Amino acid sequence: MRLRAHHAIPITLLYGLGYPLGALALGELAAPWVLTIRFVAAAALLALVAVLTGRRWPRGRQWGHVIVVGILTQAVQFGFAYEGMRLGVAPTLTALVIAMNPVVTTVLAGLWLGERPTRRGIAGLVLGLVAIGVAFAGRVSADGIDAAVLFTLLALLGMSAGGVYQQRFLPTIDPLPASAVGQFVSAIPMAIWAALTPPSLGDPGRAAASMAAMVILSAAVGTTVYMAAVRRSGAARVSLLFAVIPSVAALFGWILLAQLPSPGVLAGLVIGAIACIVGGSGTHSSSGGPSSPSGEPLRNRDRVRQLSPKGG
Secondary structure, eight states, X not given: OOOXXXXXXXXXXXXXXXXXXXXXXXXXXXXXXXXXXXXXXXXXXXXXXHHHTTOOOOOTTHHHHHHHHHIIIIIIHHHHHHHHHHTTOOHHHHHHHHTTHHHHHHHHHHHHSOEEEOHXXXXXXXXXXXXXXXXXXXXHHHHOSOHHHHHHHHHHHHHHHHHHHXXXXXTTOOHHHHHHHHHHXXXXXXXXXXXXXXXXOOOHHHHHHHHHHIIIIIIIIIHHHHHHHHHHHOHHHHHGGGGTHHHXXXXXXXXXXXXXXXXXXXXXXXXXXXXXXXXXXXXEESSSSOBOTTSOXXXXXHHHHHHSOTTO
8 A cells, every 4th residue: 555644754754863863872871771771661651552542462473473573673673773883883874774674675575475576676776785885985995894884784684574574474463562562572682781781871861861752752653653654555665765764864963963974975875765766666476466464375266355345
């Protein structure tokens, strides 16, 4: 289905804002502590809202799938992204790499959902690699491919894999309780990491303000709207928003951190946006027909039932 504005606009703004907010928090508190507080607070907030509004919680095997999605989209994505930012990757550059989500989603959808990349998908993949290479060129020429670069790329893989996994196994899940579960399970590895890491606390007030904004705007609202959009419109279509998110992150980075992107990163933003638009929807199903919620092709009889009016 077409992506609605009440999904697209909040995702674009909140995800773009999330990277500078994360950088602000990392300036005052160590990464595992930031993420542990973020995940625990967001999980509690979302669970409370889910209970008060009578949302449907996962059932049976859905629990396992919800945990996998949560670990991929929360612990893997933000754990590696925040550690990369701590090691010196700028928030705008991190946002640009994560923005290659539609390109990687296209590849993973081919592997998991039986969709073959088209020429547009392949072109998007090539442009995405060029965008990342151009944006990272200055850093790589100075320091080589270090841990910060690898961590940022792993964050991208977690984000994309989580979105496709949700579309494959949880097509009708309620995003609010699912997001609460994902945040809670992601807090466990972060808490273990935090127990082994000094907090390195800076300004308590600044840390609290950035953490509060991050929890409410990014972790709670942004993640839930993203999952709702994936459920309604599919991972590939929602991932096209990441063509715009890096530029929004650059704007917020300038406002909040007084950081201006380098010429290489600016070039990467332009190429990356083109890559997302060209390649984000560049797949088609190899099954030749619609699929069931589990991802299996529908039999002819089931296709007729799916297309028949309700009650007919």
